[in-house]
Amino acid sequence: MMALVLRRLLQSIVVMLVVALMAFTIFRYVGDPVAMMVGQETSLEERAQLRVTLGLDDPIPVQFGRFVISMAQGNFGISYQIGRPVSELLVERLPATLELSGIAALFALLVGIPMGVYTALYPTRWLSKIFLGISLIGISLPTFLIGILLILLFGVTLGWLPTFGRGEVVAIGGWTTGLMSTSGLKSLIMPAFTLGMFQLTLIMRLVRSEMLEVLRTDYIKFARARGLSNRVVNLGHALKNTLVPVITITGLQLGSIIAFAIITETVFQWPGMGLLFIQAISMVDIPIMAAYLVLIAFFFVIINLIVDLLYHVVDPRLRIDTDQG
Amino acid sequence: MVIESFRRFVGSDIWFSFKQSKVTLCAAAVSAAIILAAVAAPLISLQNPFDPVVLDLMDAFSPPVWLEEGSWVFPLGSDDQGRDLYSAILYGSRVSLLIGFSSVVLAMFVGVTLGLVAGYVGGVVDGVIMRVADVQISFPAILIALLIDGVMRALLPGGRHEEMVFYVLVLSIGLSQWVQFARTVRGSTMVERNKEYVQAARVIGISAPMIMLRHILPNVMGPVLVIGTISLAVAILTEATLSFLGVGVPPTEPSLGTLIRVGQDFLFSGEWWIVIFPGVTLATLILAVNLLGDWMRDAFNPKLR
Amino acid sequence: MSTSYAALLEISDLKVEFPTRRGTLVAVNGVSFNIEPGEVLGLVGESGAGKSMTGNAIIGLLEAPGRIAGGAIRLAGRRIDDLPYEEMRKIRGREIGAIFQDPLTSLNPLYTIERQLVETMTTHLGISKGKARERAIELLHEVGIPSAGERIHHYPHQFSGGMRQRVVIALALCSDPKLIIADEPTTALDVSIQAQIIGLMKKLCRDYQTAILLITHDMGVIAETADRVAVMYAGRVVEIGSVRDVVRRGQHPYTRGLMGSIPKIGDNVEHLSQIDGAMPGLTEVPSGCAFHPRCGVAMSVCRQDTPILQRCDHTEVACWQVVDARTGPKGEA
Numbered sequence: 001m002m003a004l005v006l007r008r009l010l011q012s013i014v015v016m017l018v019v020a021l022m023a024f025t026i027f028r029y030v031g032d033p034v035a036m037m038v039g040q041e042t043s044l045e046e047r048a049q050l051r052v053t054l055g056l057d058d059p060i061p062v063q064f065g066r067f068v069i070s071m072a073q074g075n076f077g078i079s080y081q082i083g084r085p086v087s088e089l090l091v092e093r094l095p096a097t098l099e100l101s102g103i104a105a106l107f108a109l110l111v112g113i114p115m116g117v118y119t120a121l122y123p124t125r126w127l128s129k130i131f132l133g134i135s136l137i138g139i140s141l142p143t144f145l146i147g148i149l150l151i152l153l154f155g156v157t158l159g160w161l162p163t164f165g166r167g168e169v170v171a172i173g174g175w176t177t178g179l180m181s182t183s184g185l186k187s188l189i190m191p192a193f194t195l196g197m198f199q200l201t202l203i204m205r206l207v208r209s210e211m212l213e214v215l216r217t218d219y220i221k222f223a224r225a226r227g228l229s230n231r232v233v234n235l236g237h238a239l240k241n242t243l244v245p246v247i248t249i250t251g252l253q254l255g256s257i258i259a260f261a262i263i264t265e266t267v268f269q270w271p272g273m274g275l276l277f278i279q280a281i282s283m284v285d286i287p288i289m290a291a292y293l294v295l296i297a298f299f300f301v302i303i304n305l306i307v308d309l310l311y312h313v314v315d316p317r318l319r320i321d322t323d324q325g
Numbered sequence: 326m327v328i329e330s331f332r333r334f335v336g337s338d339i340w341f342s343f344k345q346s347k348v349t350l351c352a353a354a355v356s357a358a359i360i361l362a363a364v365a366a367p368l369i370s371l372q373n374p375f376d377p378v379v380l381d382l383m384d385a386f387s388p389p390v391w392l393e394e395g396s397w398v399f400p401l402g403s404d405d406q407g408r409d410l411y412s413a414i415l416y417g418s419r420v421s422l423l424i425g426f427s428s429v430v431l432a433m434f435v436g437v438t439l440g441l442v443a444g445y446v447g448g449v450v451d452g453v454i455m456r457v458a459d460v461q462i463s464f465p466a467i468l469i470a471l472l473i474d475g476v477m478r479a480l481l482p483g484g485r486h487e488e489m490v491f492y493v494l495v496l497s498i499g500l501s502q503w504v505q506f507a508r509t510v511r512g513s514t515m516v517e518r519n520k521e522y523v524q525a526a527r528v529i530g531i532s533a534p535m536i537m538l539r540h541i542l543p544n545v546m547g548p549v550l551v552i553g554t555i556s557l558a559v560a561i562l563t564e565a566t567l568s569f570l571g572v573g574v575p576p577t578e579p580s581l582g583t584l585i586r587v588g589q590d591f592l593f594s595g596e597w598w599i600v601i602f603p604g605v606t607l608a609t610l611i612l613a614v615n616l617l618g619d620w621m622r623d624a625f626n627p628k629l630r
Numbered sequence: 631m632s633t634s635y636a637a638l639l640e641i642s643d644l645k646v647e648f649p650t651r652r653g654t655l656v657a658v659n660g661v662s663f664n665i666e667p668g669e670v671l672g673l674v675g676e677s678g679a680g681k682s683m684t685g686n687a688i689i690g691l692l693e694a695p696g697r698i699a700g701g702a703i704r705l706a707g708r709r710i711d712d713l714p715y716e717e718m719r720k721i722r723g724r725e726i727g728a729i730f731q732d733p734l735t736s737l738n739p740l741y742t743i744e745r746q747l748v749e750t751m752t753t754h755l756g757i758s759k760g761k762a763r764e765r766a767i768e769l770l771h772e773v774g775i776p777s778a779g780e781r782i783h784h785y786p787h788q789f790s791g792g793m794r795q796r797v798v799i800a801l802a803l804c805s806d807p808k809l810i811i812a813d814e815p816t817t818a819l820d821v822s823i824q825a826q827i828i829g830l831m832k833k834l835c836r837d838y839q840t841a842i843l844l845i846t847h848d849m850g851v852i853a854e855t856a857d858r859v860a861v862m863y864a865g866r867v868v869e870i871g872s873v874r875d876v877v878r879r880g881q882h883p884y885t886r887g888l889m890g891s892i893p894k895i896g897d898n899v900e901h902l903s904q905i906d907g908a909m910p911g912l913t914e915v916p917s918g919c920a921f922h923p924r925c926g927v928a929m930s931v932c933r934q935d936t937p938i939l940q941r942c943d944h945t946e947v948a949c950w951q952v953v954d955a956r957t958g959p960k961g962e963a
Contacts, residue, residue, distance in 0.1 A: 026479075141612075148592065152600070219737055222728070224722065226723040259465045304463060316787070
């Protein structure tokens with residue numbers, strides 16, 4: 001087991017380094033860092049001086065090494081447009097994104113899995129057809145459109161929910177949370193729903209197709225042949241076998257929620273990392289772009305790692321056998 | 326040969342199941358309608374909404390024809406510039422579809438080629454291609470597209486970017502979609518490679534690229550078409566999202582996504598039509614393509630036949 | 631022939647069909663046979679003859695859209711083919727058990743053997759988990775699994791193929807059913823293991839007085855294990871009788887063709903005889919006797935009327951030619 005963990009960790013580090021290389025390349029070679037940082041009037045000497053200070057003339061491996069080290073320390077440089085350290089900006093915005101993503105993920109899981117199970121077990125009932133219809137709409141309606149429609153309905157027309165921002169947030173330690181105030185909670189509803197909707201449909205379809213496969217297997221047939229009750233067969237045997245592969249894929253999906261947050265944050269003007277990233281792209285703010293890239297990659301890698309290990313824990317076939325019969 | 330294939334197709338199970346499914350027929354009809362409308366945009370729209378000469382700010386914010394103050398001049402209403410929404414949607418669909426199709430073609434080209442090479446040649450080449458694919462697939466397409474878009478934006482200063490935006494978008498979206506093609510084609514190629522007709526071709530001395538192109542490719546096209554349809558829906562969706570986020574097609578020649586972006590600002594002042602009609606069109610288009618893709622996948626699935 | 635007591639299982643004129651896009655296909659077309667308590671009846675025939683469908687129909691696990699379209703199935707005199715799902719569920723496992731072909735896929739890979747055994751017994755026997763566990767260990771021991779007490783905690787993938795099938799047999803027997811439907815129980819196993827499993831099944835069924843419906847295409851297994859055998863062709867039973875009679879003195883041309891194609895040790899032949907042609911698919915069943923296109927002694931009546939199963943000397947046969955030769959014009963016994 002330990003060997004597995006170590007191997008996966010090593011792979012993760014390699015991926016991170018590759019991503020860091022990409023970020024470094026973007027950072028250093030896309031556009032001229034010096035030109036981006038200074039105004040028109042800066043003299044040539046001052047620019048040259050800046051180059052030396054920033055170490056832009058050192059050999060590339062050295063620059064890359066420096067880059068990696070400073071990144072590992074959490075130093076991503078200074079934003080071209082905003083003028084503040086990128087790491088500060090990220091830390092400020094992280095809680096907003098993580099909270100939103102977490103609630104959205106929870107929503108997607110808690111609603112998506114039962115829906116998927118239901119449609120697999122009772123495919124002919126009208127509720128199943130409704131669920132399937134919803135799932136089709138879920139993957140066809142772009143996330144931002146869902147957000148806009150919700151804003152139109154609940155924000156503009158009915159006036160029940162706030163249409164932008166996080167509402168009132170409470171600071172706890174370094175974290176800011178909107179969960180502790182009514183306005184904060186209300187502000188979370190529409191964005192979380194919007195963000196989670198796409199994932200929900202994916203999860204639902206996945207659970208459904210996996211379960212349909214499982215229900216066709218011989219061991220389910222044998223379980224029924226042994227006269228086990230429907231509940232035991234469907235919710236015991238079938239469900240357990242369904243959820244095992246679902247875990248991997250779902251885990252990876254949830255990672256992408258953090259990325260999809262970009263869209264939702266834009267629609268609802270949610271002050272998270274995603275919004276920051278989009279603004280950085282339109283203003284060509286390289287440090288933020290590079291930093292976001294690395295951060296997202298980091299999240300993905302961590303999530304992949306956890307999911308992988310989880311899979312090994314849950315599926316006994318993957319554990320090392322101690323003996324054979 | 327084409328007529329023969331067509332005749333075979335019409336008599337096949339696939340056509341049969343197509344005719345049976347009313348939903349699919351509907352979806353196909355809707356898709357065809359939107360595509361035709363988009364292609365014929367200059368002919369059937371009421372004005373060219375992007376010709377500034379035609380616009381009059383006095384016409385701005387006209388509501389749809391069935392509301393008070395609406396008129397047939399602007400059947401679906403007009404936006405803040407006085408543009409007729411109906412025409413804007415037609416032209417916008419054009420842009421969306423154009424970018425969507427082009428991206429899929431690019432993705433297909435890149436993906437199928439890399440898949441064929443990886444599957445046929447194997448070894449290190451295969452390893453490298455698959456590693457890259459694995460890493461890319463673990464990130465959502467939108468992120469990849471955003472990244473490429475952002476980098477291109479930085480590499481092409483100001484004005485050049487405006488001109489090239491179409492190509493940049495096609496590149497970004499296309500490159501975010503190649504992996505599924507590559508993987509499938511690779512798998513099929515590896516299966517076909519060991520078959521006798523390939524061995525025979527090699528013995529005769531036909532070169533590898535020829536073998537891949539003429540012999541293996543036709544046999545792996547089935548799933549490629551299925552993936553292509555689904556990929557089209559994703560491409561349209563991605564383009565719309567990028568445009569909505571402001572990093573896609575600019576408002577000078579907007580796609581449906583850009584129209585929605587512009588329209589969102591007016592939700593609160595009550596001119597909902599500027600957002601809703603492009604939105605409905607976009608959603609319908611993606612839904613129709615998705616349904617087609619779903620049906621194709623079921624029809625081509627050997628297990629379900 | 632009549633019986634003065636109800637047989638354990640009575641199949642009367644069973645029809646199984648499934649509607650498809652191209653029309654309704656009949657997989658089992660008027661099959662009748664009985665199984666006595668403790669008897670092993672073999673059901674033999676080529677793939678597609680309808681054997682598995684018959685087995686599935688008996689235990690009530692026909693997959694949709696397949697359904698029983700006619701006839702009756704009686705268990706100890708009681709009709710079971712028209713029971714509601716819950717009633718049938720109580721019979722499954724408790725009175726009728728089943729064993730399927732592939733032991734690897736028959737067991738849930740995520741559950742321990744213990745869990746699968748215990749839950750079956752607590753469902754049917756109403757005993758406590760503790761008692762069930764004890765019984766489970768006993769059973770595993772009986773089916774020949776060493777160190778049963780430890781291995782009960784293992785997962786299916788930790789057993790070899792032969793051991794797995796033993797576990798499957800234990801699972802099928804754990805609620806003391808009176809009849810077991812074994813669908814190709816040895817086909818997926820190595821030849822050397824096959825003999826062991828067959829021996830085990832025979833022994834257990836003698837010990838527990840369980841009847842077996844042994845469905846297989848392997849005549850060798852039948853010859854070793856069964857008391858009687860029914861030969862199926864294109865959805866019908868064409869001959870039924872004791873194993874000895876059917877194998878050595880089969881009367882139906884198909885039966886003879888089958889037995890003739892099995893090489894015997896000591897035979898010195900150059901060609902294995904075979905029956906020309908192939909069994910018709912469900913959409914192309916010939917009129918009259920389904921075998922007539924391949925039959926060497928077909929008469930004109932064979933093309934028109936379907937023969938019925940009737941006793942002719944030592945076996946029951948469905949063949950005009952046999953009836954004609956033995957008893958004169960059709961109809962007299």
